[in-house]
Amino acid sequence: MTKMLVVDDEIEICDFLKTFFEERNYKVLTALNGETALKLVNQERPAIVLLDIKMPGCDGIEVLKKIKQAHPLTKVIMVTAIETREKIEEALRFGADNYITKPLSLEYLEKDVRDKLEQMV
Amino acid sequence: MTSFEYQEALKNAARGMVRVKNPTRLLKMIVRFIDREVELDQTSILIFDQPKNRYYFVASKGNHRIPVNLIRLDADNPLIQWFLRKEKSNSINKDFLTYKQILRFLNNWTILDSDASLQRRLEEVKEQMELFKASVCVPGFFKGELLGIFLLGHKLDGSDFSIEELSFFQTLANDASMAIKMSQYHEVLMCRNQELEEKIHEVSQLRKKERETYYQIIFSLAREVHTRDAYTYGHLEEVEKLGVMTAQEMGLDLSGRKRDILVAALHLHDVGKIGVPDSILKKEDKLTEDEWLIMRDHALRGAKILEPLDDFEEVAKIVLLHHENYDGLGYPYGLKGEEIPIEARIIAVVDAFHAMVSNRCYRKGCSFDDAIRELERCAGKQFDPQVVQAFIRAVRKRLQPKYEETRGYEPLLPSFEKETSD
Numbered sequence: 001m002t003k004m005l006v007v008d009d010e011i012e013i014c015d016f017l018k019t020f021f022e023e024r025n026y027k028v029l030t031a032l033n034g035e036t037a038l039k040l041v042n043q044e045r046p047a048i049v050l051l052d053i054k055m056p057g058c059d060g061i062e063v064l065k066k067i068k069q070a071h072p073l074t075k076v077i078m079v080t081a082i083e084t085r086e087k088i089e090e091a092l093r094f095g096a097d098n099y100i101t102k103p104l105s106l107e108y109l110e111k112d113v114r115d116k117l118e119q120m121v
Numbered sequence: 122m123t124s125f126e127y128q129e130a131l132k133n134a135a136r137g138m139v140r141v142k143n144p145t146r147l148l149k150m151i152v153r154f155i156d157r158e159v160e161l162d163q164t165s166i167l168i169f170d171q172p173k174n175r176y177y178f179v180a181s182k183g184n185h186r187i188p189v190n191l192i193r194l195d196a197d198n199p200l201i202q203w204f205l206r207k208e209k210s211n212s213i214n215k216d217f218l219t220y221k222q223i224l225r226f227l228n229n230w231t232i233l234d235s236d237a238s239l240q241r242r243l244e245e246v247k248e249q250m251e252l253f254k255a256s257v258c259v260p261g262f263f264k265g266e267l268l269g270i271f272l273l274g275h276k277l278d279g280s281d282f283s284i285e286e287l288s289f290f291q292t293l294a295n296d297a298s299m300a301i302k303m304s305q306y307h308e309v310l311m312c313r314n315q316e317l318e319e320k321i322h323e324v325s326q327l328r329k330k331e332r333e334t335y336y337q338i339i340f341s342l343a344r345e346v347h348t349r350d351a352y353t354y355g356h357l358e359e360v361e362k363l364g365v366m367t368a369q370e371m372g373l374d375l376s377g378r379k380r381d382i383l384v385a386a387l388h389l390h391d392v393g394k395i396g397v398p399d400s401i402l403k404k405e406d407k408l409t410e411d412e413w414l415i416m417r418d419h420a421l422r423g424a425k426i427l428e429p430l431d432d433f434e435e436v437a438k439i440v441l442l443h444h445e446n447y448d449g450l451g452y453p454y455g456l457k458g459e460e461i462p463i464e465a466r467i468i469a470v471v472d473a474f475h476a477m478v479s480n481r482c483y484r485k486g487c488s489f490d491d492a493i494r495e496l497e498r499c500a501g502k503q504f505d506p507q508v509v510q511a512f513i514r515a516v517r518k519r520l521q522p523k524y525e526e527t528r529g530y531e532p533l534l535p536s537f538e539k540e541t542s543d
Binding site: 010012013015016017020081102103104105106107 | 177178186187188190191192193194195198252
């Protein structure tokens with residue numbers, strides 16, 4: 001089963017995406033902040049991370065940088081309400097595999113996750 | 122809930138809708154209301170985002186609530202398509218959709234046979250309803266436009282929705298759609314209104330600018346005329362002060378625009394002289410008949426110059442009539458007494474006084490006392506006697522001490538003479 005990590009400071013979003021992807025045969029871990037996310041990435045080595053940007057403490061861009069430094073092969077999809085050009089460019093510069101803005105289409109998210117994982121194989 | 126309670130609830134909701142201009146707040150209220158009154162594990166509302174042609178969750182409550190702001194449904198989403206599309210089969214009702222209905226349709230081959238794509242679409246809708254843990258979907262239409270969808274979970278007591286409850290939700294969804302549309306209209310109107318106001322502001326700024334430019338031109342013309350006319354006796358400001366003081370002595374109402382009108386007329390009364398050649402304006406000898414006609418024409422010319430300005434209508438009239446005499450023997454029309462605007466009667470006196478005391482290029486001005494005596498002599502003939510009296514009071518207050526010293530009227534001009542050395 002593919003391991004996925006969902007990082008968002010809203011517990012409802014974590015729970016919803018967890019249920020959604022579990023029903024689609026993923027093993028889903030969740031983290032409510034950047035610190036927990038980094039810990040889980042190192043311990044559990046998820047294949048893919050859905051990563052929010054605006055979070056208290058360590059923000060999504062910092063987490064992205066550290067994930068890509070330590071585990072360059074881990075896929076990271078930014079999932080955020082921020083849609084400024086600068087933020088998108090920044091995320092892509094630090095190696096984000098995609099940048100999806102909320103509110104998102106679940107069909108698109110699911111397809112993108114599948115696509116990114118297929119690239120790894 | 123009893124039927125009576127539903128009706129009451131509906132009435133309250135409807136009242137709320139009228140009050141609320143912001144649909145988001147209204148929809149949150151509705152969700153809270155259903156969550157509280159009907160007790161479901163999930164109550165959510167999708168709202169149409171017209172500019173982006175998609176639907177997003179605006180509010181959600183209950184244990185299985187959907188995170189608002191995370192998910193959107195594009196227009197091609199099966200659930201949206203279900204309500205947008207006209208069905209061939211008459212047995213499919215689109216006022217609402219229950220999960221149980223879908224299961225029934227999927228087992229009914231007569232219905233499925235009527236439309237080849239129906240089975241696939243039903244499967245997809247079923248999947249969407251499972252995804253959002255909805256047992257009922259209620260669309261809200263306004264004039265055929267799908268503006269929102271209520272997604273309702275399961276009742277906490279495990280019972281099914283009654284027909285009464287479903288029709289209640291249906292009414293609520295349609296009323297909410299109307300409220301959404303109204304608030305959109307409201308927003309559009311506000312937007313248009315603002316644009317319009319900005320345009321109006323822009324235009325009025327341009328007009329103002331244009332007017333200001335015109336004012337500047339006219340006032341510099343007037344100044345030019347006064348210089349040419351050798352009005353070396355004083356600044357226009359002095360004319361203004363004496364005119365205003367006379368009006369005050371008479372107890373005239375100078376509130377609002379009235380003072381501005383008087384001041385403008387005092388400055389501009391001779392602006393028409395811009396069209397009179399120097400050979401006439403500065404002529405020392407008596408004017409010929411023709412020259413006199415040209416000279417007299419300056420009142421009319423002045424009025425014509427001021428006419429294009431909307432708010433100079435009164436000023437133009439005063440300028441036109443400032444050479445009318447109290448006894449009716451003036452020009453251009455020979456008006457008499459009260460027929461002549463009071464401002465024009467004041468200007469006539471102030472102007473005559475200055476003409477008498479000024480050192481013109483062709484003669485030295487007469488004394489202050491002589492000028493006053495002349496005004497008194499002409500009171501009731503050329504001049505309004507009341508204006509003359511008020512003017513004399515004003516001019517004594519302001520100028521007499523200076524006249525006594527200089528006998529000639531140059532006191533308010535700055536001295537350009539070189540200081541004499543010891």
